[in-house]
Amino acid sequence: MSDIGKYRIKQLSIFSENRPSRLGAVAKVLRDGKINILGFSIAEGAGYGVIRVLVDRPEEARDLLTKEGFVVKFTDVLAIQMEDRPGGLFDLTDQMKDINIEYGYGYRSPPYAVLIIRVEDIDKSIEKLIAGGLHLLDNVAFH
Amino acid sequence: MPKDQLDRLQLKLLKILARRVYDSSPFYHERMREAGMTPQDIRTLADVTKLPFMTKKDLRDGYPDKLFMRDRSELIRYHASSGTTGKPTIVGYTRNDVENWSESLARALTSIGLGKEDVIQVSNTYGLFSGGLGFHYAAEKIGAVVVPASTGNTERQLELIRDLEVTAIAATPSYLMYMGEVAEKMGIDIRRDTKLRSGLLGAEPWSDRMRDRIYETMGVRGFNCFGASELSGPMFLECAEQDGIHFWGDLALVEIIDPDSGEPLGPGQKGEMVVTMLQKEAFPMVRYRMGDITSIMEEPCPCGRAHPRLTRIQGRVDDMIIIRGINVFPSQVEHALMQHRELGNEFQIVVDRKDHMDSMLVRVELRPEAFTDDIVELNELREYISSRLKGVLNVSAKVELVQSGTLPRFEGKAKRVVDRREY
Amino acid sequence: MPLSELKSLQLKELKMLVYKLYTFSPFYRQKMKGKGVTPEDVQTLEDVTKLPFMTKKDLRDGYPDKLFLAHPREVVRYHASSGTTGKPTIMGYTQNDIQNWSESVARGLVSAGIGTDDVLQVSYTYGLFTGGLGLHYAAERIGAAVVPASTGNTERQIDLIRDMGVTAIAATPSYLLHLGEVAEKMGIDIQRDTKLRMGILGAEPWSQRMRDRIQDRLGIKAIDIYGASELSGPLWCECSEQQGIHVWSDLALVEIIDSATGEHVAPGEKGELVITMLQKEALPIIRYRLGDVTTLDEEVCPCGRAHPRIGRIQGRVDDMIIIRGINVFPSQVEHSLMTNPEVGNEFQIVIDRKGALDTMMVRAELRPEAFGDRVFELDAIKDRITHKLRSTLNVGVTVELVEPGSLPRFEGKAKRVVDKRVL
Numbered sequence: 001m002s003d004i005g006k007y008r009i010k011q012l013s014i015f016s017e018n019r020p021s022r023l024g025a026v027a028k029v030l031r032d033g034k035i036n037i038l039g040f041s042i043a044e045g046a047g048y049g050v051i052r053v054l055v056d057r058p059e060e061a062r063d064l065l066t067k068e069g070f071v072v073k074f075t076d077v078l079a080i081q082m083e084d085r086p087g088g089l090f091d092l093t094d095q096m097k098d099i100n101i102e103y104g105y106g107y108r109s110p111p112y113a114v115l116i117i118r119v120e121d122i123d124k125s126i127e128k129l130i131a132g133g134l135h136l137l138d139n140v141a142f143h
Numbered sequence: 144m145p146k147d148q149l150d151r152l153q154l155k156l157l158k159i160l161a162r163r164v165y166d167s168s169p170f171y172h173e174r175m176r177e178a179g180m181t182p183q184d185i186r187t188l189a190d191v192t193k194l195p196f197m198t199k200k201d202l203r204d205g206y207p208d209k210l211f212m213r214d215r216s217e218l219i220r221y222h223a224s225s226g227t228t229g230k231p232t233i234v235g236y237t238r239n240d241v242e243n244w245s246e247s248l249a250r251a252l253t254s255i256g257l258g259k260e261d262v263i264q265v266s267n268t269y270g271l272f273s274g275g276l277g278f279h280y281a282a283e284k285i286g287a288v289v290v291p292a293s294t295g296n297t298e299r300q301l302e303l304i305r306d307l308e309v310t311a312i313a314a315t316p317s318y319l320m321y322m323g324e325v326a327e328k329m330g331i332d333i334r335r336d337t338k339l340r341s342g343l344l345g346a347e348p349w350s351d352r353m354r355d356r357i358y359e360t361m362g363v364r365g366f367n368c369f370g371a372s373e374l375s376g377p378m379f380l381e382c383a384e385q386d387g388i389h390f391w392g393d394l395a396l397v398e399i400i401d402p403d404s405g406e407p408l409g410p411g412q413k414g415e416m417v418v419t420m421l422q423k424e425a426f427p428m429v430r431y432r433m434g435d436i437t438s439i440m441e442e443p444c445p446c447g448r449a450h451p452r453l454t455r456i457q458g459r460v461d462d463m464i465i466i467r468g469i470n471v472f473p474s475q476v477e478h479a480l481m482q483h484r485e486l487g488n489e490f491q492i493v494v495d496r497k498d499h500m501d502s503m504l505v506r507v508e509l510r511p512e513a514f515t516d517d518i519v520e521l522n523e524l525r526e527y528i529s530s531r532l533k534g535v536l537n538v539s540a541k542v543e544l545v546q547s548g549t550l551p552r553f554e555g556k557a558k559r560v561v562d563r564r565e566y
Numbered sequence: 567m568p569l570s571e572l573k574s575l576q577l578k579e580l581k582m583l584v585y586k587l588y589t590f591s592p593f594y595r596q597k598m599k600g601k602g603v604t605p606e607d608v609q610t611l612e613d614v615t616k617l618p619f620m621t622k623k624d625l626r627d628g629y630p631d632k633l634f635l636a637h638p639r640e641v642v643r644y645h646a647s648s649g650t651t652g653k654p655t656i657m658g659y660t661q662n663d664i665q666n667w668s669e670s671v672a673r674g675l676v677s678a679g680i681g682t683d684d685v686l687q688v689s690y691t692y693g694l695f696t697g698g699l700g701l702h703y704a705a706e707r708i709g710a711a712v713v714p715a716s717t718g719n720t721e722r723q724i725d726l727i728r729d730m731g732v733t734a735i736a737a738t739p740s741y742l743l744h745l746g747e748v749a750e751k752m753g754i755d756i757q758r759d760t761k762l763r764m765g766i767l768g769a770e771p772w773s774q775r776m777r778d779r780i781q782d783r784l785g786i787k788a789i790d791i792y793g794a795s796e797l798s799g800p801l802w803c804e805c806s807e808q809q810g811i812h813v814w815s816d817l818a819l820v821e822i823i824d825s826a827t828g829e830h831v832a833p834g835e836k837g838e839l840v841i842t843m844l845q846k847e848a849l850p851i852i853r854y855r856l857g858d859v860t861t862l863d864e865e866v867c868p869c870g871r872a873h874p875r876i877g878r879i880q881g882r883v884d885d886m887i888i889i890r891g892i893n894v895f896p897s898q899v900e901h902s903l904m905t906n907p908e909v910g911n912e913f914q915i916v917i918d919r920k921g922a923l924d925t926m927m928v929r930a931e932l933r934p935e936a937f938g939d940r941v942f943e944l945d946a947i948k949d950r951i952t953h954k955l956r957s958t959l960n961v962g963v964t965v966e967l968v969e970p971g972s973l974p975r976f977e978g979k980a981k982r983v984v985d986k987r988v989l
Contacts, residue, residue, distance in 0.1 A: 013937070015944075015969060016969070017966075044517075045519075045944055045945060047948075047967065048966075050939060052939070069970070070969070071932060071937045073937050206729070215711065216682060219710075220713075221685075221712070223722070231722060231725070233726075233729075259639065269698065271714060275693070286642070289642065289644070290694075292694060296960065302653075302654075307656065534718070534721065534722070537719065
């Protein structure tokens, strides 16, 4: 089991009220801490939002944000590498069909593209995906 | 009153009624004329079958007061039940109508031993729905203390039951079972910590199994109650024998018919209930087809009352469903959904029972044009439709927006309702 | 009856009341002893000031029925209002109490010009809240027809007003304005298409400006009504002169005090309303501090009635707020929020008026431990908090989760309420 732990990527989830420039405030903390953003999304709730970011130094980012009064949580997500061409996502979906995805977002990182997902049972999912022959990114690639 | 005396009284009242509706109701006069009959044709009780039927449609077509036989200044109350499509059905009452209504239910309460010493919590909805005020007036009439709890705020209802030493509650059976569960969570043992002993339960289908469970878990004896706003409201109840609902013969004449042919069925035979309200003044309620399936019991009741007894309601002749005591027709849902251009024409009603509470989910297809990336907006649309449904149906419904083309299509009669409840 | 005669009647009743309480109410005898008063000390009406005050706290501490004077068997009804913190306040009524309550409102309705030929739609909530049943019984007493609409489903309420020939409506003023707006959207002109000509409006603060707006827009006479569940329910309203609310002297004694000193204010001055209910049996109310700020006018009204009049309610002495006719104390909100581990201790109540309807939003700080990435979990927390607040307060409320530390902190008395309404 210990070897699959490396496929868990630490994502920062930040609670944000719907107030002007809350995103700016988050970005400023990260800039001032010289922290690089690797992946990013915003989810909309009723009257608030959840900002989700992948960064190079998650613990430090969390400490800095917490110090500024933000509510921050770590969430483990998976990063699946895919081909950066038409059909790249489709190639993955057959192996992913038994996996319950809660949310996901993607980014392009030539020569590849990356799909980030939060899944219901992460360890089981990792095993299934690896067994299916997919390439999961090691968290070393991020942190 | 012995059976033959009751029959004679009924015949007398039926003759008076036939004369009254013939003389003062243009609507029913016309019906009788079409049937080629006059009040003189009523000579025996069996002649009741010569009178034409009335249906919910007549009430709907008569909206708001075309069926009323009395001047409006003589009416002291209106109730309304939701109709099968848009308009509600209006029920008017003279002072005597309210009096007879209360009298009917008060007698029933007395027949199960309730009286001045009792504290009755009325947990049926008050307002246009006749349930709340019906029990309220009846309880007041027998001199009991009334706690007009209406619906909602279950924790508080339980505190009141305990602290005000409530002895009887009027509610839907599923709500009482739900209360039992909430009580347990609050650490209240209904049997030990309260004086609640009787439940006046109705307004929705239930079973002897539920009755047993209510008694085992709470020590509350459940009495089956019957009524309908068209008849006035809740009217009739089982007696202490808990075996069949007594229909007071001086107030109502019950028949059971074959719903297809309209022919009368004998005692013990299952069919559609038809009720004639013998003393109703505000509007005619003659041979009204209730849509409920039941049978008249043959044996006289061990309690000694000669008033006819009906068995528990065993179903409906139409597609009406009852959710938390409220009647819902799929046609109403359709009518309400059609007001939203974001929605397609197909829908499905999923009825379920979780923790003893009925839930209703309406699944409807979102038109492709109405889709937006804005989840908050879609959620708002969903909530808006849900609040509109609640407005029309008076019962809360969850809404699920589904992809266009995914709901089952029907050739012929659509099967809109998926009912997963077990009674 | 001239004022002098009314006053001598009041003195007689007051003496009897004090004697009865001193003899039979351990609670009140204790209170009187605490002030060193005996019934003999009440020789003139002015001597009422020697008697101790009663407050909401007394009723709360007396939960459920410690303050009741009547034998339980004499009680025929309970109502309940939400208390300032957890427990509700219970009101008991004897048959006479119900009679006097109905009589008081009935007299008010008659003085405003409502009679047998009227159709009154009661759009106050029915149930434990006294508004609905209070108006219902009064209208029935004067022989008017009642449409027990209760609250909700505004479109249907408007249909009924039009189709049932409703002539008067009892509602909160803001609901009536809302109803007017919805009617307009439905293409119904209240002035042209309905027979509505009077509104019996109260249960929340309103202003002369709102009265003008209602009268102009809807073409109806807007009558101010006052009451409180502790006093029985809605009790007194303006006569057709619309110059103050007549308090029937045979049933109640009015005082206006300086809320800081407890002393009477000079005639015509503004102060806290204090009421003694002269004939209440089940739950006696003596010198009860209502917390409402108003004035007293003892001049004979142009209508000829000598019963003193109180002016429009001009505010509160405490932090109670009134939302859609329901009293809300910030302490209740605090109490309810504290049962949710997911939010902190700071909160803010934002009151606004959207269209004509009051809205209440509670902003609470999410605890960092409760945050967990999933949007649906946060929504579930919010829904849970909302549901708890709704069932405690009995009023619609929305909840906003905010970041910890973002709400204003206070040294000394916290200012929890931001009221943006313009009345």
